Amino acid sequence: MKKNSLGKTGIKVSELCFGALPLGPLQANIALEEGAKLVRTALERGINFIDTAETYKTYPYIKKALEGYNNKKEVIIATKSNAQTYLEMEKSIKEALQALDRDYLDIFHLHAARVTSSVFEEREGAWQGLKDYRAKGLIRAIGISTHVVEVVRRAAEIKDIDIVFPLINKLGMGIVGGTVEDMVKAITEAAKAGKGLYAMKALAGGHLIDQLKESLNFVRNIAGINSVAVGMVKPEELALNLKIFNNEEIPPELSTKKIKSSKRLVILSFCKGCGTCVKTCPNQALSLEKGKAVVDQKLCLRCGYCNPVCPEFAIRLV
Numbered sequence: 001m002k003k004n005s006l007g008k009t010g011i012k013v014s015e016l017c018f019g020a021l022p023l024g025p026l027q028a029n030i031a032l033e034e035g036a037k038l039v040r041t042a043l044e045r046g047i048n049f050i051d052t053a054e055t056y057k058t059y060p061y062i063k064k065a066l067e068g069y070n071n072k073k074e075v076i077i078a079t080k081s082n083a084q085t086y087l088e089m090e091k092s093i094k095e096a097l098q099a100l101d102r103d104y105l106d107i108f109h110l111h112a113a114r115v116t117s118s119v120f121e122e123r124e125g126a127w128q129g130l131k132d133y134r135a136k137g138l139i140r141a142i143g144i145s146t147h148v149v150e151v152v153r154r155a156a157e158i159k160d161i162d163i164v165f166p167l168i169n170k171l172g173m174g175i176v177g178g179t180v181e182d183m184v185k186a187i188t189e190a191a192k193a194g195k196g197l198y199a200m201k202a203l204a205g206g207h208l209i210d211q212l213k214e215s216l217n218f219v220r221n222i223a224g225i226n227s228v229a230v231g232m233v234k235p236e237e238l239a240l241n242l243k244i245f246n247n248e249e250i251p252p253e254l255s256t257k258k259i260k261s262s263k264r265l266v267i268l269s270f271c272k273g274c275g276t277c278v279k280t281c282p283n284q285a286l287s288l289e290k291g292k293a294v295v296d297q298k299l300c301l302r303c304g305y306c307n308p309v310c311p312e313f314a315i316r317l318v
């Protein structure tokens with residue numbers, strides 16, 4: 001597996017990053033042993049980069065995958081927090097260190113999705129927390145995850161940012177405040193400014209599943225992208241993604257049709273219309289109609305963020 005340096009951080013990551021989100025309760029919620037085994041297999045096959053977040057609740061899978069693993073120190077884990085204040089960020093950092101059983105964290109982001117470019121002022125305390133913990137040597141690199149073109153542009157100008165984790169896919173699905181071309185340009189400019197960049201949502205939450213190889217290669221070929229985070233829950237998905245990122249021929253048994261199941265979000269009839277999910281959705285895919293939540297499947301990125309906020313347990317990814 002090809003490895004790239006993330007900007008000026010000195011951190012070298014595999015071009016394929018294991019996206020941990022789908023393992024956990026926001027999506028597939030697979031058994032701990034099974035998920036940990038998949039992560040461990042990915043590490044043994046040349047992936048050394050895992051992306052997670054506090055809200056994904058996937059730290060236990062990663063911790064278990066690393067138990068007894070000889071090359072533990074070479075595994076790069078990126079995580080993120082929605083913390084708004086210094087104290088909240090401090091809590092998130094300590095929780096990650098403990099839950100992942102690490103002496104230090106490799107990459108820690110402000111988990112920011114759809115916020116505006118004022119995020120660094122609005123969450124000044126949280127941002128300061130990241131800078132201080134990097135100065136203490138407990139975090140190697142800090143950055144931001146975002147769906148917003150303007151935030152990528154702003155991040156390029158901020159000296160303290162080491163890494164940017166932007167949303168990009170060939171459809172432009174989920175990009176806020178610009179087109180595919182605008183985001184590609186912002187990514188390339190950020191890379192020129194010395195930032196390390198890895199990409200999310202290359203498959204637009206499953207909308208590009210039928211064009212898997214082309215869609216992943218589109219993002220891999222963007223100047224400035226060092227790695228691509230891809231969510232995986234099955235050994236066959238891992239095998240297929242490894243073939244693509246190792247530029248190997250894909251055998252017929254690994255064809256997308258055979259191993260990929262396209263998921264969709266469903267709102268069950270007992271929705272009470274409280275609107276909490278509508279406020280949570282990062283892509284404005286939910287709205288209220290006649291006292292019930294409805295989903296626009298064309299906008300839904302199947303991130304699963306709306307699932308845990310429903311007090312009625314009325315949201316399912318099926």
Ligand code: SF4
Pocket residue numbers: 265280281282283284285286295299300301302303304305306307
């Ligand atoms: S409706 Fe919104 S929050 Fe829910 S899965 Fe789709 S994009 Fe994510």
Ligand code: SF4
Pocket residue numbers: 267270271272273274275276277278292293309310311312313314315
């Ligand atoms: S959070 Fe649940 S109950 Fe509230 S509107 Fe959304 S689906 Fe309905």
